[in-house]
Amino acid sequence: MSTPMRRQYLGLKKQHPDAILFFRLGDFYETFDEDAKVVARVCDITLTSRPVGKDVRVPLAGVPYHSADGYIAKLLRAGYRIAIAEQSADPADPSLMQREVVRIVTAGTVTEESLLSAEANNYLAALARGDGLASLAYADISTGEFVVEEFSAGDDRVVQDALLRVGPAECIVSDGDDASQAAVRAAGLPVATIESWRVSPGRAAELLTQHFGVHTLAPFGIEERQLAIRAAALCLAYLEDTQPSALTVLESLRFDGGTGYLLLDAVAQRTLELTQSTRGGGVQGSLIEVLAQTQTAMGSRLLRQRLVKPLAVVEELDRRLDGVEFFFREDVLRARAREILRRMPDLERLATRLGQDSANPRHLLALAEGCRLTGELQELLSDGDSPLSGEAAQALATLDPCDDIRKLLDAALAEEPPANLNSPGVFRLGYDPELDRLVHTSTNAHQVLADLETRERARTRIKTLRVGHNNVFGYYLEVSRARSEEVPEDYIRKQTLVNAERYFTEELKALEADIYGAQERRLGLEKQLWSELLAKVSSASGRLLASARAVAVLDLLSALAEVARNQDYCRPLVTDSDAIEIRAGRHPVVELYLQRQGRTYVPNDVRLSNNEEAVLVVTGPNMAGKSTYLRQVALMVVMAQIGSFVPAESAHIGLVDRIFTRIGAQDELAAGESTFMVEMIEAANILRQAGPRSLVILDEVGRGTSTYDGMAIARAVVEHIHNAPSLGCKTLFATHYHELTDLEQYLPRVRNYSVAVAEEETDVVFLHKIVPGGADRSYGIHVAQLAGIPRPVLAR
Numbered sequence: 001m002s003t004p005m006r007r008q009y010l011g012l013k014k015q016h017p018d019a020i021l022f023f024r025l026g027d028f029y030e031t032f033d034e035d036a037k038v039v040a041r042v043c044d045i046t047l048t049s050r051p052v053g054k055d056v057r058v059p060l061a062g063v064p065y066h067s068a069d070g071y072i073a074k075l076l077r078a079g080y081r082i083a084i085a086e087q088s089a090d091p092a093d094p095s096l097m098q099r100e101v102v103r104i105v106t107a108g109t110v111t112e113e114s115l116l117s118a119e120a121n122n123y124l125a126a127l128a129r130g131d132g133l134a135s136l137a138y139a140d141i142s143t144g145e146f147v148v149e150e151f152s153a154g155d156d157r158v159v160q161d162a163l164l165r166v167g168p169a170e171c172i173v174s175d176g177d178d179a180s181q182a183a184v185r186a187a188g189l190p191v192a193t194i195e196s197w198r199v200s201p202g203r204a205a206e207l208l209t210q211h212f213g214v215h216t217l218a219p220f221g222i223e224e225r226q227l228a229i230r231a232a233a234l235c236l237a238y239l240e241d242t243q244p245s246a247l248t249v250l251e252s253l254r255f256d257g258g259t260g261y262l263l264l265d266a267v268a269q270r271t272l273e274l275t276q277s278t279r280g281g282g283v284q285g286s287l288i289e290v291l292a293q294t295q296t297a298m299g300s301r302l303l304r305q306r307l308v309k310p311l312a313v314v315e316e317l318d319r320r321l322d323g324v325e326f327f328f329r330e331d332v333l334r335a336r337a338r339e340i341l342r343r344m345p346d347l348e349r350l351a352t353r354l355g356q357d358s359a360n361p362r363h364l365l366a367l368a369e370g371c372r373l374t375g376e377l378q379e380l381l382s383d384g385d386s387p388l389s390g391e392a393a394q395a396l397a398t399l400d401p402c403d404d405i406r407k408l409l410d411a412a413l414a415e416e417p418p419a420n421l422n423s424p425g426v427f428r429l430g431y432d433p434e435l436d437r438l439v440h441t442s443t444n445a446h447q448v449l450a451d452l453e454t455r456e457r458a459r460t461r462i463k464t465l466r467v468g469h470n471n472v473f474g475y476y477l478e479v480s481r482a483r484s485e486e487v488p489e490d491y492i493r494k495q496t497l498v499n500a501e502r503y504f505t506e507e508l509k510a511l512e513a514d515i516y517g518a519q520e521r522r523l524g525l526e527k528q529l530w531s532e533l534l535a536k537v538s539s540a541s542g543r544l545l546a547s548a549r550a551v552a553v554l555d556l557l558s559a560l561a562e563v564a565r566n567q568d569y570c571r572p573l574v575t576d577s578d579a580i581e582i583r584a585g586r587h588p589v590v591e592l593y594l595q596r597q598g599r600t601y602v603p604n605d606v607r608l609s610n611n612e613e614a615v616l617v618v619t620g621p622n623m624a625g626k627s628t629y630l631r632q633v634a635l636m637v638v639m640a641q642i643g644s645f646v647p648a649e650s651a652h653i654g655l656v657d658r659i660f661t662r663i664g665a666q667d668e669l670a671a672g673e674s675t676f677m678v679e680m681i682e683a684a685n686i687l688r689q690a691g692p693r694s695l696v697i698l699d700e701v702g703r704g705t706s707t708y709d710g711m712a713i714a715r716a717v718v719e720h721i722h723n724a725p726s727l728g729c730k731t732l733f734a735t736h737y738h739e740l741t742d743l744e745q746y747l748p749r750v751r752n753y754s755v756a757v758a759e760e761e762t763d764v765v766f767l768h769k770i771v772p773g774g775a776d777r778s779y780g781i782h783v784a785q786l787a788g789i790p791r792p793v794l795a796r
C-alpha cells in the first residue's frame, strides 16, 4: 500500500474513530490495524498484513464487496458500526483514486433487504430524560414510521419497560445525558451519542421545523414538549450523520402521549411470552406463533406492533373486532382474500424505497404486481354480498390500486428486468422510440456479424472460422492454428492462443465500434429514462404507502379471523366496567402445543372485579396448572385488547390499563438484598404505579426462600396489595403454600381457588381444573413420585 493511500486511509479513519472503516480497494473492502483484527475475529476470516512503507506492515482483513452484506450483518450483530468508504477516480489525476465515506451502516439504519427481517420493524430510537419525565422517539427508515412518546418516569423501570416494548436495534442519547445512557445500556442495547449542543432546545425545534418544512410544531402536538422535541431531533441528527438519504422518508411525526393503552411492565412482557418465548427466545412457544397467520410482511409487522402495545379504548377495539368478525363470518371471502394476500409483495417497504431513491428495476416490477393485487383485493371485497364493517370497511376505503402508476410501470418495464442499471434491458419494447432504435442497432449488428461470418467462411473456405467476442479483446475472427496459414492478406492478428489465432479486419473493427456505441448510448438512455420513470412513480409514494398500510390492516384482520375459526375462539365483549369474566377460557399457546400431541386443554373460568373478588388466591400442588391459569387470564386480556378473538366460550373484559407481573424465583433476585426486602420492594413498586384498572399477576412470590420466610413474604405482599387504600386493582396470586388459604378469612375481597386433584388409590391425577375453595394439602410426595423419585426416599 503506497504511502499516499495510507495517508488517505488514516485521514478517513480519524473522522470515524468509532466505526469499522471499510476502505474500498478494487473489488474488496479492506480493513486495517485494530479494525482488521475485529473483522477477522467477528467474521471468521484470515488476518493478513500489508506493507505500508519500508519494513512496516499493518494487519489487514478484506471482504469482497459483492458479498459484503453478510459480513456487515455479522459486525452489526456484534455491536459494531461500519463506515463505508467508496472510491472514485480523481478527475484531476485518474491514476489516483479518491475515497470518501458515503454512509455509516448501523443496526438501526440499515435498509438492505438482506439485513432486515420482513416480519419485524427495525427501529432506531432516541431517549431523552429530565424532571421525572422521559421521551422515547423511534423511527423505521424502511417503512417511514416515526413516533415520539412522552411519559412520566420517576422510576427507572418505566424507561426499561418502554425500551423493551419498542425493541430498537440501537438507541441514541445526547452526550452528558448519563441517566439515559445508563438506561439504554441496562436494557442491553447499543448506544450512540450526539453532541448535546446539536439538540439544545432552540436547535432541536429548528431541526424539526426545518425537516418537516413547517413554522411550528403545533400540528404534531409537541410544541410545548421539550423532551419529545429533543428525542425526535436526536433521531434526525443521527440520520444526518449516518444515512442522510433516509431523512426524506420520515415525512411526518406521530406524538403518542401514552394514554389509551394497556402497558405491560418488563416482567410481564417477558413472562407472558407475547413475541418471544423465555426458553429459546424465538417466536416458537410465544403468542405470536399462534396469531401469526398473516400472509404479508406488512401484516406481520402490524401484528407485532399491536401486540406489544395493546389498546384500552372501547370504541377503537370494537372497530377492530367488527373487522375481525366480518372475516370470521365470511369463510369463502376470507379464503379468497388470503389467497390474494399470499402473493402480495412488501408494498410498504417498496413504497418507502421510492422516497429514499434506493429502488431498482425489480423493486418497481414488484410494485406493479402489488398494485395489481391491491386492485384484485379491492374488487373482491367490494363485490361481496355483505358490506365490510369496522376497521375492515375503513381499510377497504383506503385501498388504492394506483392504476395510473401500474399502467405506467406495465408499459415501461421489461418482463424480467436486470437487478440494476449496469446491465441493459430494463425497458419494454415500444416504451421509447429512441431506445427501440438503439436496441435494434445492437441486435441488428449481431445479424450483420452472423452475415460477416458466413461471408468470410465462403471467402477463405475455412469452415471452422467463427466470429467471437470477449470483454478484453472485443470482437475477433478465430481460425484454428492448422489453417492459420490460409487467412487472407487483410486479416490483422489480434491474439494468439495455443490452438487458434484471432484476427480482425477493418470491416469488423467498424462494426465493433457501432455495436459498442449503440450499447453505451443504450445504457445512458436507459439511465435517463429510469430517473424520469422513478420521479413519476415516486410522486405517488404517499398514496402507495397509505394503501400498503390498509393492505396490512386487512391482512391482520383476516388472519385473526382465520386463527379464531381454526382454534374456535369467541369475540370478547370489551367494556369500561371493572369486571373480567371468562367462561371456559384456554391458554392459546399451551392449547396449541397440546393439540399437536393429540391432547386437549382443560378450559377454566375466571371472575374478577374491584369490589368483590379482587384477589384470587390460587393454591394447588406443583405442576397442577396454576401458572398456566394466571397467564391464560392475562393473555386473554391482551388478546382482547389488540382486537383479537379469544380462546373461550365467552369473555367479558373490562378494559385493563396495566399488567404487572412478579415471579418468585431465585434467579429473579438481586444480589445482596434479602429475599424479603426484594419482594417487598417489588410489591411497593407495583402499588406506586397500579390503579383500579390494573391487573396484577403474582406467581409464587416468596418461593425463593425457606418455607416460613416465604410464606410470611407471600402473606405480607397479598395483605399489602389488598389493603392499599387507593387501589382496588385486580390480582391473581398463585402459591403452592396451601396454608395461605386463611387469607380469605380476614381479607374481604380475597377468594380462594384451587386446582382440582383426583386421588385414585395411591396415585393423584392433576385435572387442571380450577375450582372454588383452597387446597388442603400440597401433594408434594405425589409430585415427587411423578418425577420418579425412588420408592424408599418417598417412604422416608
Ligand code: ADP
Pocket: 590, 594, 600, 601, 602, 603, 604, 620, 621, 622, 623, 624, 625, 626, 627, 628, 629, 768, 769
Ligand atoms: P404449576 O404452576 O401449578 O406448577 P403449571 O401451570 O406450570 O403448574 O402447569 C404444569 C403443566 O400442566 C403445564 O406445562 C401444562 O402442560 C399442564 N397444564 C396446565 N394447565 C393445563 C390445562 N388447563 N389443561 C391441560 N394441561 C394443563
Ligand code: MG
Pocket: 623, 626, 627, 628, 699, 700
Ligand atoms: Mg407455577
